[in-house]
Amino acid sequence: MHGEADQTQRFRAFCGSVPPRFANPAELECARIFDWYGIPWEYEPRSFVLECDPEGRVTRAFTPDFFLPEQNLFIEVTVMKQSLVTRKNRKLRELRALYPDVRVKLFYRRDIERLAQRYHARGGNHAAHLQLALGETMFPARTPLLRECVDSTMTSPPGRMNRPSGTTSDGNDGGLLT
């Protein structure tokens, strides 16, 4: 895991209640980016139910990696190339269909690469560092059970269980999935 508890204390813009345990270096890098810009962020504060069985038990859910409360925006980080994110995009489409008031975007590895492009570190090849951090040698992802766990923060689709709270109805970004 990345982002141990003692690191959490040093994130100045983290505003969640549970210390983040990042699944991979890209998530940690994103947290650092939000922190760098002073954008308040939470880590995996809510899960969204995507599917239930006839008995009402949750069979599929989606937990976006970050929530930016000031933007009212969920962020899902992917280190895959944009051409390979079909499965993740499908999940986001499902989420949007079930929760039309929830704003969610993908944060691609390219977004982080661009940051490296614009602000390479002084005295070191930070761009290369980022490239390596986001490269193919990713750490093993958490198990599906962990990633999609049904916990107390689980939110259900409207009409099934409870509606997601703290969201507005200003629509979603239609350009994300193109």
Place this chain on the structure above:
Amino acid sequence: MTAAESLRTAGHPIGEVYLARSEIAARVGELGEALGNAYVGREPVLVAPLKSSTVFLADLSRALDCDHAVDFVELASYGSGALGGGVRLLKDLDIPIVGRHVVIVADVVDTGLTLSYLARTFSARAPESLSAVTLLDRPYRRLVEDVPVEHTGFTVPDELYAGYGLGLDERWRALPDLHVVLADALPAALAS
């Protein structure tokens, strides 16, 4: 052989021209005219964050047919500080902007994080107005929506670019056209 072809031959991941210098020049001329009309008699301050915006600023300044000032800021490099640090100005404005019309001149706006930071920082100094012009825009990549982009050169696809001031690790900025960077070849190029 052009500079880009020479780089390509040497193994640099410089792809095809996405925007030729003539296209850029024509659009920058239009932006200059639009800004000139918007700020006639107001003497705006054009502010460019170093370094990628400098070429655009130089051309835009000369295309702007109204009196104006030029200034620069430099942001601390992301990743240059320890965890828990934050974005800050390494070089601040030389010109006081209280009561002035400030135009931020950006090379690219995508997530909006940097522009939002600059807008917040400058707004705290009580300018008369604050807006932004960007050469390249990726509005579909915004994370922060409250950015004051009023003029856009080109809305571009989700690619990495080099040339016309844009570079990576101080390379390729001087290419006169805007090229797509072959992202797949980047890690090897950066490591070399």
